[in-house]
Amino acid sequence: MAELYDRYSSIVYSVALRVLGDAGAAEDILQEVFLQLWRNPGAFDSARGSLGAWLAVITRNRAIDALRRRKPETDIEDVIVSVAPDLAGEADRQRAAEKVRAALSTMPAPQRNALQMAYFEGLSHSEIAAKTGEPLGTIKTRIRAGLIALRKAFQA
Amino acid sequence: MTAHEQFADDLALYALNALEGNDRANLEKHLATCSDCRRELEQLRGDGALLALSTIGPKPPARARQRLLDAIAQETASETRARVAATTTGSRRSWWGWLGWAATAAVVVFAASLWKENSALKQSLALMGSQSAQTAREMEEMRRIAAPILSPQAQHITLVSVKTPPQPQGKAFYLRNRSSLLFMANNLPALPPQKAYELWLIPMEGAPIPAGVFKPDAHGSATVVNPPLPSNMEAKAFAITVENEAGATTPTMPIVMMGTGE
DSSP, rough: OOOHHHHHHHHHHHHHHHHOOHHHHHHHHHHHHHHHHHEEEEEEEEGGGGGGHHHHHHHHHHHHHHHHHHHHHOGGGGGGOOOOSOOOSSSHHHHHHHHHHHHHHSHHHHHHHHHHHHSOOOOOHHHHHHHTTTOHHHHHHHHHHHHHHHHTTTOO | HHHHHHHHOOOHHHTTTTHHHHHHHHHHHTTTTOOOHHHHHHHHHHHHHHHHHHTTOOOOTHHHHHHHHHHHHHHHHHHHHHHHHHHOOOHHHHHHGHHHHOOOHHHHHHHHHHHHHHHHHHHHHHHHHHHHHHHHHHHHHHHHHHHHHOTTTTTOOOOOOOSSSSEEEEEEEEGGGEEEEEEEEEEEOOOOOEEEEEEEEEEEESSSSEEEEOOOOTOEEEEEEEEOOTTTEEEEEEEEEETTTTOOOOOOOOOEEEEEOO
């Protein structure tokens, strides 16, 4: 577990910190995510994707639950994550992160904002629509198009 | 518009846990039958993971690592203490002859569950090329501890008062949150031909649940290890009946042995 921690703690902590904006709360999520992995290592199916991506998704979901003060919505076993780039090594993740940041910077601002509000603030599409004054359908489409644009950045 | 296009935007929201109400229920119904959409959901979650990567940079404080390792060590230790206490407290009252067994059995139940956890962990770690040699050593140690109970060659000796004729005794160790059961009995009377003993879990409510069919050896000893049981079933008692060799789904009276939790 110490080895897994050394390899992946940075990604878990960064995601939790981005969502919660508080170092202490992010450390609590870090603790919770790795304890869950220790208690239930079979929850992650290595045949179905990368541990780094899976931990990023689990952490984001837990952090959003903490942010919105709600009980965890999904069992960690239910989450299957399929991601193209290899995220096992620190250097791989740095390269991928740069690609994602580049893709985000070329995205139209309303699309980037909708995506980030949904992902890092845990807002529903109706909350985003209320906040931006745009139609629900537009927000939905922007979120999906934003996610797919990130995928395409790795297919090029 | 095809069904998949109709669900495309909702699928992205669902991947972010941001879909609510009827839309969510409708999509979940569709996902149950559509493997294409399930694959797309996995992809969209992966796209979300890529977005999460844009945050990387900050490192956790150094104390967080030790905090995690301390929490793991503490959890392991308290689990062991709880199991040993649960099995030895009752023994002091009426199970003098079982004290040694109880302590050993607690270790075996713990060993079995730890082995299960360790083997799952080992699989994950091996696949990532980071298998822990320490885990392997611990598994070997647990197997060595379990051998005197589980090996068919092991001698099982029960000590009883010399003035009392040997009485049939059974002891069940049950961890309901793991559906894990270890049952050991001795001094059981020999059975008529084509008959076997059957162990029953008597739940707090509802009908008795079959918990293993067994025959004692020539010395009247028998062991049942982890029979298939429903998950998280609270036991009011355990009981034994005599049934046909194939076992029964409802107990045939009379109950020959019974015990409630200590």
